[in-house]
Amino acid sequence: MTSTLLHAVPIALGDRSYSIAIGTHLLDQTDTFASLPKGSSALIVSNTTVASLYAQRLHDVLAQKYERVHLVTLPDGEGFKTWQTLNQIFDVLLEQGCDRKTILFALGGGVVGDMTGFAAASYMRGVPFVQVPTTLLAQVDSSVGGKTGINHPLGKNMVGAFYQPLLVVCDLDTLKTLPPRELSAGLAEVIKYGPIADLEFLDWIEANLDQLLARDVQALAHAVQRSCEIKAWVVGQDERESGLRAILNFGHTFGHAMEAGLGYGEWLHGEAVGCGMVMAAELSYRLGLVDQSFVQRLKNLIRKAGLPTVGPVLDNQDNAGRYLALMRVDKKAEGGEIRFVVIDGPARAAVRTAPDALVREVIDACCIPVQ
Amino acid sequence: MTSTLLHAVPIALGDRSYSIAIGTHLLDQTDTFASLPKGSSALIVSNTTVASLYAQRLHDVLAQKYERVHLVTLPDGEGFKTWQTLNQIFDVLLEQGCDRKTILFALGGGVVGDMTGFAAASYMRGVPFVQVPTTLLAQVDSSVGGKTGINHPLGKNMVGAFYQPLLVVCDLDTLKTLPPRELSAGLAEVIKYGPIADLEFLDWIEANLDQLLARDVQALAHAVQRSCEIKAWVVGQDERESGLRAILNFGHTFGHAMEAGLGYGEWLHGEAVGCGMVMAAELSYRLGLVDQSFVQRLKNLIRKAGLPTVGPVLDNQDNAGRYLALMRVDKKAEGGEIRFVVIDGPARAAVRTAPDALVREVIDACCIPVQ
Numbered sequence: 250m251t252s253t254l255l256h257a258v259p260i261a262l263g264d265r266s267y268s269i270a271i272g273t274h275l276l277d278q279t280d281t282f283a284s285l286p287k288g289s290s291a292l293i294v295s296n297t298t299v300a301s302l303y304a305q306r307l308h309d310v311l312a313q314k315y316e317r318v319h320l321v322t323l324p325d326g327e328g329f330k331t332w333q334t335l336n337q338i339f340d341v342l343l344e345q346g347c348d349r350k351t352i353l354f355a356l357g358g359g360v361v362g363d364m365t366g367f368a369a370a371s372y373m374r375g376v377p378f379v380q381v382p383t384t385l386l387a388q389v390d391s392s393v394g395g396k397t398g399i400n401h402p403l404g405k406n407m408v409g410a411f412y413q414p415l416l417v418v419c420d421l422d423t424l425k426t427l428p429p430r431e432l433s434a435g436l437a438e439v440i441k442y443g444p445i446a447d448l449e450f451l452d453w454i455e456a457n458l459d460q461l462l463a464r465d466v467q468a469l470a471h472a473v474q475r476s477c478e479i480k481a482w483v484v485g486q487d488e489r490e491s492g493l494r495a496i497l498n499f500g501h502t503f504g505h506a507m508e509a510g511l512g513y514g515e516w517l518h519g520e521a522v523g524c525g526m527v528m529a530a531e532l533s534y535r536l537g538l539v540d541q542s543f544v545q546r547l548k549n550l551i552r553k554a555g556l557p558t559v560g561p562v563l564d565n566q567d568n569a570g571r572y573l574a575l576m577r578v579d580k581k582a583e584g585g586e587i588r589f590v591v592i593d594g595p596a597r598a599a600v601r602t603a604p605d606a607l608v609r610e611v612i613d614a615c616c617i618p619v620q
Numbered sequence: 621m622t623s624t625l626l627h628a629v630p631i632a633l634g635d636r637s638y639s640i641a642i643g644t645h646l647l648d649q650t651d652t653f654a655s656l657p658k659g660s661s662a663l664i665v666s667n668t669t670v671a672s673l674y675a676q677r678l679h680d681v682l683a684q685k686y687e688r689v690h691l692v693t694l695p696d697g698e699g700f701k702t703w704q705t706l707n708q709i710f711d712v713l714l715e716q717g718c719d720r721k722t723i724l725f726a727l728g729g730g731v732v733g734d735m736t737g738f739a740a741a742s743y744m745r746g747v748p749f750v751q752v753p754t755t756l757l758a759q760v761d762s763s764v765g766g767k768t769g770i771n772h773p774l775g776k777n778m779v780g781a782f783y784q785p786l787l788v789v790c791d792l793d794t795l796k797t798l799p800p801r802e803l804s805a806g807l808a809e810v811i812k813y814g815p816i817a818d819l820e821f822l823d824w825i826e827a828n829l830d831q832l833l834a835r836d837v838q839a840l841a842h843a844v845q846r847s848c849e850i851k852a853w854v855v856g857q858d859e860r861e862s863g864l865r866a867i868l869n870f871g872h873t874f875g876h877a878m879e880a881g882l883g884y885g886e887w888l889h890g891e892a893v894g895c896g897m898v899m900a901a902e903l904s905y906r907l908g909l910v911d912q913s914f915v916q917r918l919k920n921l922i923r924k925a926g927l928p929t930v931g932p933v934l935d936n937q938d939n940a941g942r943y944l945a946l947m948r949v950d951k952k953a954e955g956g957e958i959r960f961v962v963i964d965g966p967a968r969a970a971v972r973t974a975p976d977a978l979v980r981e982v983i984d985a986c987c988i989p990v991q
Contacts, residue, residue, distance in 0.1 A: 332703055343774035346949070371742075374769060374780045398745060403714035409745045410781060578717070
């Protein structure tokens with residue numbers, strides 16, 4: 250089958266610029282990787298789930314370009330985003346005598362991408378790498394921004410680097426094997442870009458949600474493209490996350506509390522973000538920044554995308570207190586102050602604090618199932 | 621006692637520029653740290669040897685600027701430059717709730733500097749850090765270049781980052797407690813800058829070697845300043861080590877083979893570099909690039925500095941073969957080709973390969989004690 254490149258999103262970051270290729274059958278085509286520098290060896294990093302589906306195909310294509318193509322298959326799951334797993338990548342690199350020109354290929358979802366990126370950032374103080382995200386979440390989220398890292402027993406993503414890939418390949422065919430729950434989780438991050446930056450895109454998502462859920466290639470291609478473009482626009486202005494970039498965390502402050510409170514893996518990240526956006530919209534409303542109809546509109550879309558809209562109860566005694574405590578230890582908090590991303594106008598987000606009492610009202614309202 | 625700032629060497633790296641302060645009594649002065657940004661907390665990273673000598677003094681000064689000043693004391697020695705030790709730094713940072721504005725202070729030699737720098741590069745994907753090197757080697761070598769990292773069981777410095785400090789403070793008083801062997805090891809890296817870049821500096825070292833060995837403050841200040849200036853000039857042209865910067869490895873290719881072959885810690889890094897420079901000079905001579913008198917001059921200086929000039933026998937059967945095998949797996953080797961830094965003119969270094977047979981002659985000549 251011939252490949253079809255539907256979109257190419259350029260990410261302009263000076264001498265670290267790269268391109269996101271979005272299309273079908275990209276994985277099997279030598280053309281896809283034509284722009285990469287030559288080198289004597291390549292290493293594909295994948296996980297047990299994805300490797301069995303796609304590693305051989307990627308291996309066969311890369312073997313036409315690189316003398317030696319190695320593969321390391323990591324265990325699957327957020328719980329394995331640890332130093333011990335990362336070290337498996339270093340072990341293979343060193344055992345195989347890989348030098349500074351070895352290119353790493355991250356074939357999998359966000360966990361594989363984050364770990365491969367950090368391994369590339371750190372091996373011999375930096376070797377090139379390519380992202381081949383195989384989940385919708387990874388395609389729209391990890392493709393742009395250069396965030397890499399691992400978890401520490403005391404906190405998520407606490408150890409890592411900002412490090413840019415040479416190329417990102419979003420092969421939409423890989424989304425066909427994605428479990429429905431993970432497709433919905435990816436849609437949460439797609440939806441996010443509407444309220445924070447582009448109301449036309451929000452309209453488009455509403456109009457095309459059925460096609461997206463049916464994995465229509467043209468619809469997915471546009472969703473990935475537009476999400477990457479918006480993220481690139483934001484990150485391009487704030488690569489090291491000192492200001493504007495924080496708006497990308499819309500829904501994440503509440504969401505992280507859910508993930509941490511439930512135990513990581515109970516809810517998918519995208520599910521927590523979906524539900525977190527409902528809370529963040531509710532907070533925006535109670536701060537007088539948006540009207541009730543906006544909250545309802547976003548909530549309906551999130552529900553139709555197959556995501557939870559009612560927050561989990563994390564503590565039967567003092568649920569809001571538990572949310573607040575968890576949000577205060579978030580990486581984005583500063584000196585114990587929680588910084589919320591709110592919507593303060595059409596397609597405009599802002600970062601601000603809010604009185605605890607108001608946040609408690611939001612949590613109480615959003616954790617009780619009401620229509 | 622009042623502090624005396626004898627030199628300030630500016631390191632120009634765009635928005636990552638910083639300054640190296642060289643002087644006496646710098647450690648105890650608030651002025652020394654006046655340029656640093658405010659923040660709620662600081663973490664001093666040191667080792668068991670250095671902490672007992674200087675950590676309290678640094679702590680007391682920093683406590684005037686930062687609300688909370690934490691200390692983590694690592695075990696002393698190259699053998700502890702591991703992920704496990706690095707993780708002790710992350711543990712403290714997370715246990716103490718340190719945020720992205722926490723400043724790390726590396727108080728110690730190269731191992732402490734490398735690990736603290738990598739911890740700073742990776743914690744929350746990057747927090748600021750300050751180098752306070754307390755060995756001559758660290759003052760002239762780790763102050764410039766931004767190399768940070770840890771060892772992997774399969775190779776030295778294999779995992780790390782290029783990451784620049786906000787400030788480097790070389791307090792020459794800390795050199796008074798340095799064991800004589802470590803002073804000599806530091807002088808090896810000072811001497812190195814002569815043949816590769818500055819013959820006047822080589823003359824100066826020869827004329828002032830006695831003062832340096834006697835730890836005369838003015839002599840040490842000039843040695844540290846000029847070494848940092850030369851290194852900065854080289855690194856400024858090649859921050860990511862793609863070309864010119866390789867000349868800083870004069871003596872290191874042979875030296876690394878000695879360290880690896882003897883087992884790390886047997887010889888100090890500077891001792892191996894000292895002896896490695898004799899071999900690299902001998903190779904330069906046998907390649908027809910310098911004359912015999914230059915080799916003898918450098919050898920005399922290295923011997924007078926208290927460093928070994930006769931290479932260790934690493935294998936009784938095939939010593940040269942063992943050196944060659946070890947040099948072929950060096951990080952700087954490319955596709956198994958050993959790249960030697962040679963002197964190819966007055967104060968001019970170049971990187972090149974050499975026939976194995978010639979390298980064998982050099983090793984044989986330099987591992988037999990002759991006058």
